[in-house]
Structure formats: C-alpha cells, structure tokens
Amino acid sequence: MIASATQHALSSDHVRDQLVARTVDCNGKRYHADGQYVLYWMQTTHRLDDNWALRAAIRTADRINRPLIIHQGLDPTYPYASARHHTFILQGARDTARDAIARGLFYQFVLRRARDDDRRVLDRLASRAYLVFTDLFPTAGVHERTMRFAQRASCRVLAIDSVCTVPSGTFERAEYAARTIRPKIAALLANAIEPVDDVPPQCGVSDAVRAMVHELTQSAVLPIATMTNDDITREVSRCAIDHDVRAVPDVAGGSVAAQSQLARFLQHTLSEYATRRNEASDPFGTSNLSAYLHYGQISSAQIVRDVLAARVSTDSETAFVNQVTTWRELSFNWCLRTPHFDTIEALPAWIQRTMAEHVNDPREWHYDRDTLERGDTHDVLWNAAQRQLVSSGLVHNYPRMLWGKTVLLWTSTYHEALSNLLYLNDKYALDGRDANSVGGIMWCLGLWDRPWGNKPIWGGIRPMVTSRAKMKFDVAAYIAQN
Numbered sequence: 001m002i003a004s005a006t007q008h009a010l011s012s013d014h015v016r017d018q019l020v021a022r023t024v025d026c027n028g029k030r031y032h033a034d035g036q037y038v039l040y041w042m043q044t045t046h047r048l049d050d051n052w053a054l055r056a057a058i059r060t061a062d063r064i065n066r067p068l069i070i071h072q073g074l075d076p077t078y079p080y081a082s083a084r085h086h087t088f089i090l091q092g093a094r095d096t097a098r099d100a101i102a103r104g105l106f107y108q109f110v111l112r113r114a115r116d117d118d119r120r121v122l123d124r125l126a127s128r129a130y131l132v133f134t135d136l137f138p139t140a141g142v143h144e145r146t147m148r149f150a151q152r153a154s155c156r157v158l159a160i161d162s163v164c165t166v167p168s169g170t171f172e173r174a175e176y177a178a179r180t181i182r183p184k185i186a187a188l189l190a191n192a193i194e195p196v197d198d199v200p201p202q203c204g205v206s207d208a209v210r211a212m213v214h215e216l217t218q219s220a221v222l223p224i225a226t227m228t229n230d231d232i233t234r235e236v237s238r239c240a241i242d243h244d245v246r247a248v249p250d251v252a253g254g255s256v257a258a259q260s261q262l263a264r265f266l267q268h269t270l271s272e273y274a275t276r277r278n279e280a281s282d283p284f285g286t287s288n289l290s291a292y293l294h295y296g297q298i299s300s301a302q303i304v305r306d307v308l309a310a311r312v313s314t315d316s317e318t319a320f321v322n323q324v325t326t327w328r329e330l331s332f333n334w335c336l337r338t339p340h341f342d343t344i345e346a347l348p349a350w351i352q353r354t355m356a357e358h359v360n361d362p363r364e365w366h367y368d369r370d371t372l373e374r375g376d377t378h379d380v381l382w383n384a385a386q387r388q389l390v391s392s393g394l395v396h397n398y399p400r401m402l403w404g405k406t407v408l409l410w411t412s413t414y415h416e417a418l419s420n421l422l423y424l425n426d427k428y429a430l431d432g433r434d435a436n437s438v439g440g441i442m443w444c445l446g447l448w449d450r451p452w453g454n455k456p457i458w459g460g461i462r463p464m465v466t467s468r469a470k471m472k473f474d475v476a477a478y479i480a481q482n
C-alpha cells in the first residue's frame with residue numbers, strides 16, 4: 001500500500017515534469033472560467049495510450065472538476081488529401097472510438113466531406129471550453145492550422161508534444177548532427193520512457209453536456225466505432241479528395257494494426273535487425289512502423305520500452321533504438337527549431353555554397369516531375385523504388401536514400417530536386433508529410449552530413465548512386481518485386 005502510494009507520487013511528479021517540457025502555449029489567452037468542459041482537439045496523436053495531450057487534458061479536467069471532450073475532425077483540404085490517407089486515418093479513428101468506449105471517454109469524430117461543409121464545428125466547441133489542448137506537430141500544415149485556430153479561439157490553446165520520445169522542448173536549438181543529439185537523447189531516455197498509469201477523468205459527461213456538444217457539432221459526427229471497412233471505403237468515396245492515390249489494401253490503419261505490427265517485429269525480426277535492415281528485398285527486415293508513427297497510432301516511447309524489454313541482440317537493439325530515437329527525433333528537432341525547414345535556404349552555409357558552385361554543371365539526364373512520377377526514367381532501380389512508393393505507400397529506407405539522392409542528378413536546380421522529392425514523397429507515402437519526410441529528403445541534400453570531396457553536380461554533398469547498390473542488397477530481387 002505504502003509502496004504503491006509512493007510510486008503514484010513519483011509517477012505524478014514525472015508526469016508534471018514531462019508535461020512542462022512538452023507544452024507550448026499557442027496564444028497566451030485566458031482560461032474560460034465558465035467553460036463547460038476541457039476540450040482535447042486530437043490532430044496527430046491518433047491513440048489514447050501514451051498520449052501526453054490526453055494526460056494533460058485529464059489532469060486539467062480533474063483539477064477544475066469538469067468533463068473532458070475529445071474531438072477529432074477530418075477535412076478534405078489537408079495537403080495531398082487522398083483516398084490512401086483518408087482510409088488509413090478513418091481506420092485509425094475507428095480504433096480510437098472503440099478504445100474510448102472501453103475506457104469510458106467521450107470521443108467524437110467529425111468528417112467534412114467537401115470544402116463547403118460546415119467549417120466551424122471546432123470553433124463552436126472551443127467557444128464553450130475552459131481550455132483547448134491539441135497535439136504539437138511541425139509539418140503537414142498542422143502547426144499553421146493550430147496557430148490560426150489559436151488566434152481565433154477566445155480561450156487558451158496549448159499544444160502538447162506526444163510525438164517525440166524525449167520531449168522536444170528539452171532541446172533549445174536545432175541540433176547539428178546525429179552525433180550531437182544522440183548522447184543528449186541517451187541521457188534522458190530512461191526517464192522519458194517511464195510508463196505512466198493513466199486514469200480516466202473523474203467527472204463524467206452529463207446528459208446536458210452531451211446535448212450541448214451534439215447541438216454544437218450538429219449532425220456532422222460519424223458513427224465511426226461501428227463502421228465496417230466497406231462503410232469506410234464508401235465514406236471515403238464521397239469525399240472531395242484525390243481518388244487516384246488509392247488506399248493500400250494490405251496496410252490497415254489504426255492502433256490495433258500498429259500493435260500487431262510491433263508484436264510481429266519483436267517476435268520475428270528485432271533480433272536480426274542489424275543484419276537485415278538494409279536488405280531491401282526483404283519485406284520484413286525492418287519494423288514497417290513509420291506510417292503508424294506518423295499518424296500517432298503507436299507511441300515511440302512504447303516501441304522503445306518494448307524493444308529494450310525484449311533483450312535481444314545488443315547490436316540489433318542499439319541499431320533500432322538509434323533509428324527510432326536519434327534519427328527520428330533529429331528530424332523533429334530540425335522542423336520544430338528551423339524557420340522554413342523544407343527550403344534550400346534553411347540548409348547550412350557550406351551546402352548552399354557548394355550548390356551555388358555546381359548548379360550550372362551539365363546534367364546528363366533531365367526528368368520532369370511527370371516522368372519521375374510515372375517511374376519512367378532510364379534507371380530501373382530508381383523506377384522500382386518509385387513504383388514501390390506509388391503502389392504500397394512505403395519505400396524501404398535503402399532504396400529511398402538512393403531514390404532521393406539520384407534526383408539531384410536529374411533536375412536543373414537543387415530547388416527543383418527538393419520540390420519534386422517533397423511532392424512525390426508526400427503525395428504517395430503513408431508516412432509522408434512528416435518531420436521524417438523533411439529530414440530524409442534534406443539529408444539527401446547534405447543536411448547533418450559533412451562535406452565529401454568535390455564532384456560534378458554533387459559538389460561537397462555525399463554522393464550515392466544506384467549502380468553501387470548491388471553491394472548493399474539484392475537489387476535484382478527488389479526490382480522483380482516492384
């Protein structure tokens with residue numbers, strides 16, 4: 001009894017400290033003293049487990065003894081809105097809705113099918129809230145949307161970081177390279193992954209509050225918890241989005257699928273990750289968790305906890321934790337701390353100098369965006385990676401590096417290369433529009449790297465060419481698969 005009370009006190013200090021490092025005040029406005037509830041606007045953390053915004057919202061709701069409303073919405077207007085992303089998100093929302101019912105939480109999902117549909121559901125909900133919590137996320141237009149909303153809202157809006165394992169607020173500036181952020185993350189990791197016992201809010205949602213929320217949302221709420229996959233497909237088909245980028249039937253969205261994927265990885269792959277991770281023809285050589293991480297359908301802290309608890313080969317454990325913490329959080333650190341993070345102008349001075357020196361170097365090949373998108377270049381390996389991206393929404397990391405680097409050789413300017421890479425990645429990849437998308441592509445342009453000699457077109461940027469890929473993986477098998 002005493003032990004568990006002490007444990008609880010420790011745990012609650014831990015939660016408070018983590019929340020301080022994870023919270024960004026978006027508008028400095030007052031709390032609505034007469035607000036009827038606390039509102040959590042779920043934007044990018046599509047789960048109820050290990051969700052810091054939800055934890056913060058429950059703590060506030062308990063402190064002021066008011067209920068908690070969780071609201072998630074989906075618009076047709078986000079960048080690259082497509083059947084692929086919509087299906088994955090709706091499948092995720094179904095899991096969240098079912099989980100909310102099991103936990104006794106009030107969660108609602110609102111789908112705006114067309115631009116002209118009611119845009120003000122969130123504003124109306126916020127007008128009756130004491131305070132609004134939302135997710136901190138630097139890319140996919142989420143930050144801009146949050147700040148526009150925070151300006152309109154009359155109560156305080158707080159954005160909470162649930163995306164990084166070690167709170168992003170720990171780092172005050174953009175880190176220079178993986179080697180500079182790695183030891184800092186390692187020093188804080190054990191504390192950051194400490195499990196937290198989540199408790200439901202003390203104050204239930206009364207019938208009066210339910211009726212009020214119902215009136216504020218009008219009839220836009222989708223009965224997502226009971227929808228079948230066919231219902232979801234039908235719903236998606238009615239939305240004004242890009243239907244040419246189709247859903248990927250083999251990749252189910254949602255926290256349930258994410259947990260099964262993690263379990264499969266822990267059981268069958270983790271122990272060999274260090275040796276299998278670069279074999280692009282092996283579909284199970286890596287975790288395939290990036291889309292779930294992107295949509296917040298699984299937490300990176302849980303992944304790291306479970307990987308460390310598995311106690312497999314040290315090399316594999318170290319290699320995997322390095323990818324999911326160091327490299328992933330370096331990308332978030334970059335996007336959170338760098339103005340105009342996805343532009344050439346944001347790159348370090350040595351890269352801009354080398355680009356200025358080599359921008360007029362003759363290019364043997366030039367491919368426009370359409371040709372790249374069709375995967376119709378002279379390079380069969382590049383085309384295979386592009387086909388994998390278009391058909392499955394995921395690309396193995398090794399060919400993805402080659403895919404990104406090679407485009408530098410085929411475009412007139414580095415600006416054109418960057419713009420084409422962001423377009424192709426974000427349009428088709430289920431893990432696209434992420435800080436990792438920006439990080440991966442900017443790395444191809446030299447970010448976090450050092451100068452590597454001085455070659456035509458590459459200048460000092462580290463070269464990587466598809467012709468040498470045979471030394472790394474079974475290129476023929478990869479091309480045959482894609």
Ligand SMILES: Cc1cc2nc3c(=O)[nH]c(=O)nc-3n(C[C@H](O)[C@H](O)[C@H](O)COP(=O)(O)OP(=O)(O)OC[C@H]3O[C@@H](n4cnc5c(N)ncnc54)[C@H](O)[C@@H]3O)c2cc1C
Nearest residue numbers: 286287288289290323324327328397404431432436437440
């Ligand atoms: C040009 C280019 C574009 C990229 N675009 C994206 C993107 O849009 N979204 C995305 O999540 N990743 C992107 N990456 C990084 C990497 O390719 C993917 O994270 C990885 O292939 C996902 O597969 P996995 O989940 O099986 O990875 P695993 O090897 O199982 O790794 C586990 C997790 O660690 C993180 N991770 C792994 N490799 C990297 C890396 N190199 N950089 C940062 N984090 C990493 C990811 O979150 C990944 O899910 C890109 C890399 C490049 C070179």
